[in-house]
Amino acid sequence: MTDPAPEAMRPARRPSRKDGVLHADLCIIGAGSAGLSVAAGATQMGAAVVLIERDRMGGDCLNTGCVPSKALIAAAHAAEAMRGGERFGVGGHAPEIDFARVHAHVHGVIGAIAPHDSVERFEGLGVTVLRASARFTGPEEVEAGGERIRARRFVIATGSTAAIPKLPGLADVPYLTNETVFELTERPAHLLVVGGGPIGVEMAQAFRRLGADVTLFDIGPILPRDEPEAVAVLRAKLLAEGIVLRESATVEAVERAAKGVAVTLAGGERIEGTHLLVAAGRKANVEGLGLEAAGIGYTPKGVTVDSGLRTSNRRVFAIGDVAGGPQFTHVAGYHAGLVIRSALFGLPVRTDYAALPWATYADPELAHVGLTEAEARKAGGEVSILLEPLAGNDRAQAERETEGLIKVVLGRRGRILGTTIVAPRAGEMIGLWGLAIQNRLRIGAIASSLAPYPTLSEISKRAAGRYYTPTLFGPRTRRLVGLIQRFLP
Template sequence: MRTFDAIIIGAGQAGPSLAGRLTAAGRTVALIERKLVGGTCVNTGCMPTKAMVASAYTAHLARRGAEYGVVTGDVSVDFARVMARKDKVRFDARKANEDWLAGMKGLTFIRGHARFESPKIIRVGEERLSAGQIFLNVGGRAVVPDFPGVGEVPHLDNVSMMELDRLPAHLVIVGGSYVGLEFAQMFRRFGSRVTVVEKGPRLISREDEDVSDAVRDILEREGIAIRTGAECIRFVRSGKDVGVGVDCAEGAPEIIGSHILLATGRRPNTDDLGLDTAGVATDKRGYVIVDDRLETNVPGIFAMGDCNGRGAFTHTAYNDFEIVAANLLDSEPRKVSERIQTYALYIDPPLGRAGMSETEARGTGRRLLVGTRPMTRVGRAKEKGETLGFMKVIADAGTGEILGASILGTGGDEAVQSILDVMYAGRPYTTITHAMHIHPTVSELIPTVFGEMRPAD
């Protein structure tokens, strides 16, 4: 048995960074990875998909060239080159991570499947490792929903989508949330016919209804078919294609697609780690239960990233690492409960979100101030010819505390950060209304939106 100060299981966003901090502090660390260094973000998530989004945006903008006085001629998409560019982005990122780990003094990198033998002992193949502290960073994977016929037809998930070698003729996406909508728009712009099938009454149900409706309008303008209220989704073979049965209030009862993408959620990779052997508690969905410091019910075992159910984004995983490192190495008492929810939906234009939605804020019972402004009244958006979407901000009427913001529009994913920073500073919205911003930008209208807030109905 080899003994280390710490064992980290999983080389996603949190694991390597924590290894870097621990080894820099003079501790010996074993980092175990059974698949690809970099995790979902580098290999099948953020980096490759956003590379594809960039290609799709370029094709879309080129087709609109005449609107800007630019003659482009016929625009076509070389899908093989799109995928090759995507691969270079992800392979370069993975190699950079692997090189970083290879040069990390005090780190032993082990490839294999880790399983607990006790709260302090991990087995990888025939080898046993022990450590006083063990950190889980095992991520998650796509859920295969239990729809009738799903096991009898070929289907794609976010991983296999990265390996397509030809453009789908008709891509049917089951799931109208963040991953599904990003793929829907990019493949429509590549030239596929696209249909989105959502079981619920509207897209991205966690968002306010006005945001959801605006996103649907943006996608439908580009020719994406949206089928909501699909209460009974089922699959059957239809020659070389797949028939997707839907029970909706309107539209045909069946959709024939050449490719099916299942984008119906994710589950944590915790079912084959031997957590029960170590006594580590999980919830009914398999997420590791952690406290505010990200420690499990077993002292010395921590969980970071997608597997702990406290966030499903690269930035939440990285923040998990920061919280663990602050508490263990910097004597800085940081808590998960202190962070503010923030994320983006990377359609075009993007949706940037911070804090509560209006629906969530209304549920607190506070007196609210709400301000909105369409992107048609944002100079920067008009200059760029990208005026779809709107801004919305919410504040506490009594204290002036900023409760949340939704910016659906060009630059929304960047502009919302300025609001987020003021929220973290604990300053009232008047901090923003009194600020001078650069013209012409999207951000310069944020003080105006806050200044024009009115009491919520």
């Protein structure tokens, strides 16, 4: 949410107190990305808002997720750049890594962003912030820290936490999750990573580049939601950097070992490491909220919502990770905008994930939006594919970063259904394709666009142009040009 200019600010409406109860237009449970976005927007639009947070402001994204992981990845990228100078004629060498200073860098980034999410900032905007656990005591009331809150509408934005698999022995060994791995001040000698999703892959590469030995285990292939061609590019890079990938490997048990911890695979193979990172998915934070007292339905996947993010209690919305859908910070922000429209203005809203992007911030980055080829073919209808290797891009050649590709999935008459890019900064390039899908554009819109030269983003235009190659350079066009040339003066 964007704050208004200071001179445009008017005194905010505040929750009122009557008979010992706080009365508000909106009561939000959870001050992570989703809850903060709703709180900032609603109070600036004139609503009286109560925001409840039992832990740290900013939630998972700021403190244990997006922000620290990208800060760690940036440090790892700097280390890798020092190793790779030889390809440019610049003397490369193994970097000296002070892991305590890497830790300080990561937490310095968190500290720089934290004031934007702080209690002081939100109280300054006019939000009443309560630092306590919240629970529903009925369909129209919440209790938090001894306060009773009644509101016209409630928003559950409690997020998610790391899912811990039921592995024999896991409870008896020290292990890391995304909530603790960024507290390390000493580099692991050998990090064992359980889980080959985006978090597992990002952390495996980052720690490897920072000098740790890394072995990653997954019950299937890594990054199973992404296009196989793109995953193959990233897999090759991980292997080349010395990460040991154990795909289609079932971890059956964990135990203490001389080096620290050991993993036993199906078939009896045993691998020892010094540290264990569990990155096996997320679970919604629904415990302790008193959802039954409010008549709110939920499952182990999260709070049950309709297409407008309302729960079975019409006064209550659920947004972000806790709503059981896609678990991304940008989805939390998207949900926040929908809820503001619905709760404050009474407008009908409906979630639409057709143009939902995501990115895995490894090197190269892997970004996707829309349908994969498999999803498009399963849906039926005409499907065609455009593939363009990154090696044909001049900027990629100049930067010696040619491992990558773009894959575009098209429907009838060239309508864009989905796109995957694996390349440096792919996450920055995927937005163009999301806009195209959201506006139901055909491939000609990308083919006729202009991109500055030389940029990596030219790969999008080049791929789109391939759609017209058979027609544009075919025998029919050559005959037509020949005929026209006879009559031109």
